[in-house]
């Protein structure tokens with residue numbers, strides 16, 4: 001589903017590359033934690049998958065397509081197949097929960113009928129059916145992150161990318177968010193999550209890929225966060 005072949009990304013003006021000849025292969029339906037110290041290249045790897053940047057060298061494949069070569073006008077279609085969740089939720093503050101989730105479908109041109117079906121279904125999946133008409137600032141952090149996950153998932157993407165999704169949440173709330181991501185993964189969605197959260201990684205026992213100065217230094221099935229951090 002996601003394949004990096006000797007991918008190097010050097011930001012303009014930077015000395016060392018942010019990613020240095022990274023090769024990894026993530027199969028459809030996998031759940032992968034991306035770990036490593038701050039600055040090790042995790043976000044850069046995720047942004048390459050979204051074609052926010054192009055690799056300086058090497059190849060990035062998403063669903064079999066080499067996305068460095070993708071024409072600019074095809075990038076929105078690529079991104080529609082990838083849901084994204086971030087540490088800071090990024091909800092539209094003037095829209096209700098249901099409107100935030102619906103908006104993700106409206107911009108992709110889904111019909112009002114489809115939207116009417118998918119939004120309540122997805123809010124139920126994330127356990128927020130009774131919050132549909134609230135505004136984001138009337139919700140707890142954990143609830144806001146559930147809205148963000150609903151918005152990321154409502155279009156049924158092939159891939160869900162989560163960059164520090166539990167970074168602003170307490171441990172108990174984080175566990176709930178992880179259960180939700182696990183449930184989404186079980187529907188067949190490939191999940192890649194960058195995190196500093198030792199507790200979560202150790203508890204979930206999923207594949208762990210560790211980056212250090214832009215290089216893959218560990219890739220383990222059912223791994224733990226690691227001992228060196």
Ligand SMILES: Nc1ncnc2c1ncn2[C@@H]1O[C@H](COP(=O)(O)OP(=O)(O)OP(=O)(O)O)[C@@H](O)[C@H]1O
Pocket residue numbers: 011012014017018036037038039040041042043044045
């Ligand atoms: N837009 C950018 N322009 C220049 N350098 C950048 C840019 N984004 C990241 N970098 C550099 O690339 C390296 C990798 O950064 P990246 O954000 O990918 O790391 P990270 O592992 O996600 O870190 P964190 O855990 O703090 O989010 C760092 O040295 C960073 O300073």
